[in-house]
Amino acid sequence: MSSFTPVSALIGGLLIGAGASWMLLSLGRIAGISGIVGRLPFSRRAEFAWRAFFLLGLVTGAGLLYHFGGKFGVRAPISRISFPAWELIASGLLVGFGTALGSGCTSGHGVCGMARRSPRSLVATVIFLLAGIVTASALRHWLENWP
Amino acid sequence: MNPDEASLLERVLLAAFGAGLVFGAGLALSAMTHPEKVLGFLDLSGHWDPSLLLVLGGATGIASVAFAFILRRRSPLLMPSFDLPIATRIDRRLVLGAVLFGLGWGLSGYCPGPAMALLAALPGSGREALLFLPPLLIGLWLGRLITRAPKDP
Numbered sequence: 001m002s003s004f005t006p007v008s009a010l011i012g013g014l015l016i017g018a019g020a021s022w023m024l025l026s027l028g029r030i031a032g033i034s035g036i037v038g039r040l041p042f043s044r045r046a047e048f049a050w051r052a053f054f055l056l057g058l059v060t061g062a063g064l065l066y067h068f069g070g071k072f073g074v075r076a077p078i079s080r081i082s083f084p085a086w087e088l089i090a091s092g093l094l095v096g097f098g099t100a101l102g103s104g105c106t107s108g109h110g111v112c113g114m115a116r117r118s119p120r121s122l123v124a125t126v127i128f129l130l131a132g133i134v135t136a137s138a139l140r141h142w143l144e145n146w147p
Numbered sequence: 148m149n150p151d152e153a154s155l156l157e158r159v160l161l162a163a164f165g166a167g168l169v170f171g172a173g174l175a176l177s178a179m180t181h182p183e184k185v186l187g188f189l190d191l192s193g194h195w196d197p198s199l200l201l202v203l204g205g206a207t208g209i210a211s212v213a214f215a216f217i218l219r220r221r222s223p224l225l226m227p228s229f230d231l232p233i234a235t236r237i238d239r240r241l242v243l244g245a246v247l248f249g250l251g252w253g254l255s256g257y258c259p260g261p262a263m264a265l266l267a268a269l270p271g272s273g274r275e276a277l278l279f280l281p282p283l284l285i286g287l288w289l290g291r292l293i294t295r296a297p298k299d300p
Contacts, residue, residue, distance in 0.1 A: 002187035002196045005178065009198040012177025013205025019170030020206070021213035026162035028223030029230055031170060033259040038287040042295075046156060050163040055263060057167025058174070063267035065175035077181050077265070079274035087254050088278035092262075094251025096286020099259060101294055102244020103234065106258040107170075109245075110203055115210035116218075116231070123237050124245040131249020132189045139254065141192030 008073060020112050023054070032108020033058075034099035102128075159225050171264055177202040180264040182256025182275075189253050240294065255279065259287075 020031040027050060036051045043051060066076035099105040102124055104113060109128075113121020178184040179202055187196035222228050252258050257265075257275075262283055265276040 002178075002181070002184045002198070003194070004196050005198050006201055009177045009201040010205045012173045012175075012179070013202035014209050015169050015173025015176060016202065017173075017206035017209035017213070019166045019168070019173060020210050021217065022162070022169065023166040024214060024223065024229075025217045025220075026166065026224045027159060028226045028228060030232065031166060033263060034287060037259060037263065037284070038291045041288060042291065046159065049156070050159055053160040053163040054167040054170075057164035057169075058171035058260065058263055059167075059267045060164075061168040061171025061173075062175040062180055062264035063171075064168075065172050066268055069176065072176060074175055074178070076268040076271055077275075078268070078271045079276075080182070081274065083255075083275070085278050088275060089282045091251040091255035091257060092279040092282030093286040094247050094254065095258060095262070096251075096283040096288075097290040098244045098246070098248030098251055098286075100244070100287050100290025102241050102248055103232065105248060105260070106203075106252075107260050111206045111210055112214075113232075114207045115214045117211075118232070120232075120234060120237055120241055124241055127242060127245035128249035128252060131246050132253035133191060135250050135253025136186050136189035136256075137191045137253075140186065140190045 005073070016107075016111060017115070020107070020115070024112075030108055030112045032104050032112060034096075034105040035103070035108050038096075038100050098128075155225065162225055170260070171267070173206070174260055174264055175267075180261040180268075182261070185252075185256040185258075185261070189256070244290075257283075259283065 023029055023031040031054070036054055040048065040051050065074045102109070104121065104124060109121040109124040114125060174180050177198070179199065184196065185199060187194070188199035218229070257279055262279055265272045265280065269276060
């Protein structure tokens with residue numbers, strides 16, 4: 001169980017939005033992670049390079065916080081040893097295939113698309129939030145408590 | 148490649164790195180890179196943690212304001228033109244994709260951004276990175292091959 005952390009959530013959210021805004025201002029591109037990772041092996045030269053550098057920046061930014069963010073309550077995530085392997089594998093396939101099919105994930109549809117007032121992104125965001133809530137609530141509660 | 152092109156490419160890559168840096172720092176600070184934090188929001192049955200709503204609200208809020216100003220420009224700073232999604236149809240592909248993504252998201256607590264940030268927490272995050280990232284990439288690239296848009300920059 002996690003506890004409500006409103007300050008770091010809001011500031012972190014503002015940073016995510018600022019990163020996405022800087023992307024649009026400087027390169028004119030949408031900071032959608034599934035699109036950037038998904039297109040990476042199919043893109044060439046400069047298009048490949050900016051995508052790779054954005055991902056490198058993302059990993060570096062998270063890594064800096066993991067190392068120096070202790071006083072803000074940040075800690076590096078540690079693997080959940082007891083978490084079923086099949087759930088991680090199935091989840092990876094579903095997240096990857098679903099975001100490729102639906103042309104976006106939490107960043108592309110949820111943040112950038114909503115900010116652009118795209119009706120497609122609004123529909124996608126509502127649907128994946130609902131599907132996520134139903135899945136997590138069912139798995140973590142109903143199924144576990146069943147005999 | 149002439150010197151001007153080379154220096155423009157350097158600035159493009161620096162800008163992309165900077166955008167990723169701020170984005171990744173935001174993900175880590177808001178703890179969205181912790182799947183238990185995400186599941187604490189998606190799971191309504193236990194002690195519900197509304198943090199994700201503030202993350203999404205903060206990110207979308209500031210981006211809404213910034214995007215409105217940015218999109219008044221004729222072009223971005225370092226590229227000749229904006230490259231924005233052109234699809235407008237709400238079709239079965241969009242809906243099915245969002246449903247499958249939501250299923251997977253609720254199963255593990257990972258979406259693509261936080262999953263990439265697993266690489267910053269190695270070796271402690273090794274088990275999850277090893278079990279989640281390869282299927283994520285296979286799913287993404289398989290989906291991409293099947294549904295490849297006509298215009299793919």
